[in-house]
Amino acid sequence: MTIRTIVKFPDPRLRLIAEPVLVFDQELHQLAADLLDTMRAAPGIGITAPHIGVSRRLVVLQLDGGDSARTYVNPEITWASEEMLMHTEGSVSMPGVTDEIRRHARLRIAYQDLDGTEHTEEAEGLLAVCHQHEIDQLDGIFWIQRLSKLKRDRLVKRYEKLQRA
Template sequence: MRLSILTYPHPALASACAPVTLFDEELKTFADELYAAMKAAPGIGITAAHVGDLRRLTIIELAEFGGRRDFVNPVILCSSAETMEHEEGSVSMPGMVEKVVRPSSVTIRYQTLDRTLREEELKGFAAICIQHEIDQLDGIFWVQRLSRLKRERLLKKWRKSA
């Protein structure tokens, strides 16, 4: 089955996702399909919400992770006071990017696809990526992190491109 990525402003992109409670083969198959959709986009991160499935699952592929990492039910436990600015975008808003300021490190708790509970600290670009995806799982689309002026400019550009 091929998953279709929703485009902004689809209502699912503004919906908070429910915790995953069933860790079965279907979840693993869905994660593989979600990963394939992300690669085809192309992107480096995707959530289940990006394809209209409101489960707390995100996949990020970064060199610092050694490749693909699946995060089930991720939450941020704490964030650093130090921040960094980085360009962000979304597979649901192709071609649109803008600089966003976020904490430069975070400690997260999540589960793997086999239900193993993990906690870890992420720094730099990996921290930015996980915050971006957790926001999406919470129903916060990345443009909401922009100043009003930047957001209005970006959305005007997006509407023209559509």
């Protein structure tokens, strides 16, 4: 297991659509382990392969800080509630800044595990927000694109100021 370098905003790789995982091998298991170590070191509660410059549809989430990390290969949202919620979000690729994003309160995803077995999962609250955030990243949508232009510009300026400090 290795802590990898995280791609930082505004790196254009964060805007690329990740490629589907087609091969479920030891290399994929190693990538997932590296993502978990990198996310914990960041620290964060979710990370994707694109966050470390690897264009693969792979997500690792660990919401409670314990050993209950979950890995999702090729996740996709198959249903989302009409009910929405606001949640404060940030990114390991843009540390130090956060803002509120409007997301679906509940959803269902389809995904594969590290061995290629297909699963579905229903989520609400923070878990639903995390799935939407990370699947957006896999689709080349960096979280700040969900903000108004005014809020996005202010957040980018705040981030740039933090980077200079």
